Amino acid sequence: MDSEDCLPEGGKLPELKLDARQAQGFISFFKKLPKDPRAIRFFDRRDYYTAHGENATFIAKTYYHTMTALRQLGGNSDGISSVSVSRAMFETIARNLLLDRTDHTLELYEGSGSSWRLTKSGTPGNIGSFEDILFANNDMQYSPVTVALFPVFREGQLYVALSFVDMTNRKLGLAEFPEDSRFTNVESALVALGCKECLLPADFEKSIDLQPLQDAISNCSILLTERKKAEFKSRDLVQDLGRIIRGSVEPVRDLLSQFDYALGTLGALVSYAELLADDTNYGNYTIEKFNLDCYMRLDSAAVRALNIVEGKTDVNKNFSLFGLMNRTCTAGMGKRLLNKWLKQPLIDVNEINNRLDMVQAFAEDPELRQGLRQQLKRISDIDRLTHALRKKSANLQPVVKLYQSCSRIPYIKGVLQQYNGQFSTSVMTRFLSSLEEWLTENRYGRFANLVETAIDLGQVDNGEYRISPLYSSDLAVLKDELSEVENHINNLHMHTATDLDLSVDKQLKLEKGPFGHVFRISKKDEQKVRKKLTTNYIIIETRKDGVKFTSAKLKKLGDQYQSLLGDYTSCQKKIVDNVVQVSCTFSEVFENFAAIISELDVLQSFADLAISCPVPYVRPDITTSEEGDIILQGSRHPCVEAQDGVNFIPNDCTLVRGKSWFQIITGPNMGGKSTFIRQVGVNVLMAQVGSFVPCDQASISVRDCIFARVGAGDCQLRGVSTFMQEMLETASILKGASEKSLIIIDELGRGTSTYDGFGLAWAICEHLVEVTRAPTLFATHFHELTALANKNGDQHQHVPDLGIANYHVGAHIDPSSRKLTMLYKVEPGSCDQSFGIHVAEFANFPEAVIALAKSKAEELEDFTSAPNLSGEPSDEVGSKRKRVFSPDDVTRGAARARLLLEDFSALPLDEVDGSKATEMVAKLKSDFEKDAASNPWLQQFL
Ligand SMILES: Nc1ncnc2c1ncn2[C@@H]1O[C@H](COP(=O)(O)OP(=O)(O)OP(=O)(O)O)[C@@H](O)[C@H]1O
Numbered sequence: 013m014d015s016e017d018c019l020p021e022g023g024k025l026p027e028l029k030l031d032a033r034q035a036q037g038f039i040s041f042f043k044k045l046p047k048d049p050r051a052i053r054f055f056d057r058r059d060y061y062t063a064h065g066e067n068a069t070f071i072a073k074t075y076y077h078t079m080t081a082l083r084q085l086g087g088n089s090d091g092i093s094s095v096s097v098s099r100a101m102f103e104t105i106a107r108n109l110l111l112d113r114t115d116h117t118l119e120l121y122e123g124s125g126s127s128w129r130l131t132k133s134g135t136p137g138n139i140g141s142f143e144d145i146l147f148a149n150n151d152m153q154y155s156p157v158t159v160a161l162f163p164v165f166r167e168g169q170l171y172v173a174l175s176f177v178d179m180t181n182r183k184l185g186l187a188e189f190p191e192d193s194r195f196t197n198v199e200s201a202l203v204a205l206g207c208k209e210c211l212l213p214a215d216f217e218k219s220i221d222l223q224p225l226q227d228a229i230s231n232c233s234i235l236l237t238e239r240k241k242a243e244f245k246s247r248d249l250v251q252d253l254g255r256i257i258r259g260s261v262e263p264v265r266d267l268l269s270q271f272d273y274a275l276g277t278l279g280a281l282v283s284y285a286e287l288l289a290d291d292t293n294y295g296n297y298t299i300e301k302f303n304l305d306c307y308m309r310l311d312s313a314a315v316r317a318l319n320i321v322e323g324k325t326d327v328n329k330n331f332s333l334f335g336l337m338n339r340t341c342t343a344g345m346g347k348r349l350l351n352k353w354l355k356q357p358l359i360d361v362n363e364i365n366n367r368l369d370m371v372q373a374f375a376e377d378p379e380l381r382q383g384l385r386q387q388l389k390r391i392s393d394i395d396r397l398t399h400a401l402r403k404k405s406a407n408l409q410p411v412v413k414l415y416q417s418c419s420r421i422p423y424i425k426g427v428l429q430q431y432n433g434q435f436s437t438s439v440m441t442r443f444l445s446s447l448e449e450w451l452t453e454n455r456y457g458r459f460a461n462l463v464e465t466a467i468d469l470g471q472v473d474n475g476e477y478r479i480s481p482l483y484s485s486d487l488a489v490l491k492d493e494l495s496e497v498e499n500h501i502n503n504l505h506m507h508t509a510t511d512l513d514l515s516v517d518k519q520l521k522l523e524k525g526p527f528g529h530v531f532r533i534s535k536k537d538e539q540k541v542r543k544k545l546t547t548n549y550i551i552i553e554t555r556k557d558g559v560k561f562t563s564a565k566l567k568k569l570g571d572q573y574q575s576l577l578g579d580y581t582s583c584q585k586k587i588v589d590n591v592v593q594v595s596c597t598f599s600e601v602f603e604n605f606a607a608i609i610s611e612l613d614v615l616q617s618f619a620d621l622a623i624s625c626p627v628p629y630v631r632p633d634i635t636t637s638e639e640g641d642i643i644l645q646g647s648r649h650p651c652v653e654a655q656d657g658v659n660f661i662p663n664d665c666t667l668v669r670g671k672s673w674f675q676i677i678t679g680p681n682m683g684g685k686s687t688f689i690r691q692v693g694v695n696v697l698m699a700q701v702g703s704f705v706p707c708d709q710a711s712i713s714v715r716d717c718i719f720a721r722v723g724a725g726d727c728q729l730r731g732v733s734t735f736m737q738e739m740l741e742t743a744s745i746l747k748g749a750s751e752k753s754l755i756i757i758d759e760l761g762r763g764t765s766t767y768d769g770f771g772l773a774w775a776i777c778e779h780l781v782e783v784t785r786a787p788t789l790f791a792t793h794f795h796e797l798t799a800l801a802n803k804n805g806d807q808h809q810h811v812p813d814l815g816i817a818n819y820h821v822g823a824h825i826d827p828s829s830r831k832l833t834m835l836y837k838v839e840p841g842s843c844d845q846s847f848g849i850h851v852a853e854f855a856n857f858p859e860a861v862i863a864l865a866k867s868k869a870e871e872l873e874d875f876t877s878a879p880n881l882s883g884e885p886s887d888e889v890g891s892k893r894k895r896v897f898s899p900d901d902v903t904r905g906a907a908r909a910r911l912l913l914e915d916f917s918a919l920p921l922d923e924v925d926g927s928k929a930t931e932m933v934a935k936l937k938s939d940f941e942k943d944a945a946s947n948p949w950l951q952q953f954l
Pocket residue numbers: 652658659660661662663679680681682683684685686687688836837
């Protein structure tokens with residue numbers, strides 16, 4: 013942790029001002045609060061907030077980075093440690109707790125003495141009551157989702173029932189699916205939904221091991237909330253949903269009849285999120301069946317490997333795909349949709365092509381793109397405004413902002429209509445006709461009429477949102493009176509200017525502010541009129557920007573104005589409520605606009621990125637997962653390419669069925685292997701999201717899943733060894749992947765001894781090639797793995813080709829200068845020379861050490877002049893090292909290594925403790941070593 017303290021400048025925190033009696037009262041209240049280790053509780057003390065007890069220590073440590081921020085409240089024996097935070101600091105903490113972290117909940121209390129009331133509470137999955145604070149100055153980038161899960165055994169098969177609630181978009185959903193013991197489907201669903209909080213039954217039967225499920229939840233950084241099993245019940249569910257779901261109850265009943273256990277999870281969610289307690293929810297929710305098979309599946313490892321989401325420590329927005337691809341213009345709506353799309357890549361070729369058509373249309377027509385961006389920039393967050401309207405406290409501001417945003421829509425329509433390129437029919441069907449339908453007299457027209465007649469739009473520029481005087485005769489009278497007082501004030505302004513010999517407006521300004529009507533002059537002018545000012549006027553404030561003053565007359569008129577404005581406000585209150593209520597009935601129109609606008613926003617954002625990159629992106633050709641190959645010519649990693657100072661070397665990737673469907677990539681450290689294999693995953697993901705890709709040419713056979721095992725992750729912190737984590741991730745790949753997936757594996761087997769690591773890597777490769785048959789990119793430092801390509805069939809003997817191909821990333825060592833240069837070029841063939849000693853030479857190791865290293869390497873590596881097994885051409889630097897083994901030894905050895913893997917994956921490691929697990933693994937290892945003794949090929953690894 014950063015040791016430097018982060019106290020405000022001068023080290024001063026808001027002072028905790030409580031006398032002994034008040035302190036005593038508060039302490040007795042605080043101590044009675046129910047224990048909840050996850051809750052961070054704040055107490056609103058008007059100008060500042062406080063937190064106490066362990067929360068105070070947490071805040072001092074986490075946010076001030078010093079314990080000196082702590083104060084003691086009350087006497088030593090029953091006192092509590094306390095910390096105070098300013099309003100601004102409170103906002104920072106609230107954002108961190110609810111938007112960045114997922115290990116706490118937030119509670120806010122209001123009151124005094126010993127009487128306090130919980131007024132707001134939020135969790136990462138339910139941020140509703142803190143929205144005003146969280147998004148006062150920031151766009152809302154995602155809509156958090158809370159999920160409830162219930163695993164169950166049925167006829168010997170594990171199933172999971174799932175339901176979710178998205179409280180920002182007022183959406184519910186439910187699903188039931190078969191599951192494996194590692195809960196891989198749940199993990200994909202949690203990723204696709206953008207889940208932030210997950211409810212699980214607490215007192216769960218022991219027959220199902222929930223540990224892997226809890227691991228999946230924690231891998232996705234989701235807050236786990238345990239609820240009593242009794243809460244997972246569906247009694248009264250139809251009735252409850254009937255109240256909150258829009259439209260008739262019949263379709264809801266039909267939908268629910270398709271599920272068994274998911275109903276209980278939905279019941280738990282509805283009660284946890286207290287959806288019935290808020291009557292603004294009534295009739296405003298929608299419900300759907302969540303179908304996991306509609307999208308490409310991604311687990312948390314793939315999300316990390318492909319850098320899909322922004323990281324907290326990213327120094328540059330282009331580090332993540334979201335950061336790079338976000339060129340949206342609307343306030344929040346486009347960002348939220350992009351976030352969603354990136355986690356839900358499509359698998360239907362037509363749907364993908366529909367998006368690509370639009371991106372191409374926008375990419376090819378700069379006027380269309382620019383015109384759209386100009387309009388989209390002026391659109392506020394329609395979803396959040398609609399949300400605000402539904403809250404009872406709503407005022408006219410969201411109504412006006414909705415009106416202003418929606419009034420851009422005819423212009424957007426105009427821009428789209430101008431387009432007459434090859435996709436004009438699609439633009440018409442996808443956007444124009446829906447916009448036209450919603451813009452009709454009957455729908456948006458009625459709302460626009462209401463606003464234009466009811467609201468005094470002329471005052472909006474002054475920051476006043478009021479009902480038009482023409483709307484009611486009472487208001488008209490008040491408006492006349494207000495105008496009269498305003499005239500008097502203006503006259504007084506002129507008289508005062510004459511009296512002080514100052515020009516109106518230029519020198520003597522009239523302002524409306526927290527002090528009512530006041531005059532303001534510059535400090536320079538004040539010197540000229542100081543005498544008169546002090547005798548005839550009342551000075552209110554002297555600041556850098558001038559001197560504010562008033563007079564008895566202005567004060568009187570200002571008071572009159574305020575009082576009339578008060579009358580106007582209370583007279584219009586009923587009408588305001590009515591206008592807000594009627595506007596609320598147009599929610600569906602706004603939601604539809606919001607959906608169309610956000611889609612346009614993301615698609616134009618894709619086009620903008622594709623066109624404005626130094627090397628433009630291209631439209632990929634998409635084929636179904638059953639046909640076609642994955643061919644990326646001149647492909648780049650979009651995030652690495654976008655970093656300053658990187659001169660990215662493009663590479664081709666040709667994953668061809670039966671030829672190079674399984675690629676082993678070798679090469680020196682830092683040679684670009686990992687970047688290459690990730691970039692293939694990123695390109696495929698981008699294409700299926702509907703974006704152009706950073707290639708010269710691309711054709712992609714749709715993938716239903718990307719599995720990635722790249723890097724060890726941070727699991728050591730949770731007590732899982734690197735090796736175990738690696739094996740667990742690989743086990744999920746072996747179980748879950750199919751011919752339709754894409755597998756990316758980097759440096760598998762690094763976490764254990766070379767021998768075990770190699771044996772496992774070989775066996776895993778064999779399994780992937782022969783059983784899984786998924787296109788795979790396997791980057792490895794085990795050069796010997798390249799011998800796998802010998803398993804490829806022989807056309808002459810009519811043995812089908814397994815499609816194993818070797819590739820390597822090259823490096824060049826200049827013989828005279830000994831300079832090592834990474835070429836970052838992926839070439840066919842294996843690279844099995846070691847660059848380690850060259851690197852050491854380059855680092856000026858003593859000559860004696862280098863010489864010894866070389867001779868030891870020769871001893872160990874058994875250099876031979878025999879033709880190499882892979883049949884690859886020799887490289888420019890160094891000689892290739894190859895040992896000769898009989899094909900029989902290699903095949904039998906590999907089969908034994910594969911058996912080791914199978915035995916390993918069959919071990920019930922989830923059910924036994926650490927020492928038992930070590931014992932089991934040791935036994936497997938010793939059996940393996942015994943068998944390997946008679947196999948020269950395996951022996952080399954022992
Ligand atoms: N095609 C490329 N063009 C330019 N620079 C590249 C390219 N590929 C990788 N690099 C640069 O090289 C660095 C190392 O790449 P990478 O991590 O992919 O190597 P690696 O072979 O996987 O290394 P290791 O085996 O040590 O894990 C990257 O951080 C990147 O800056």
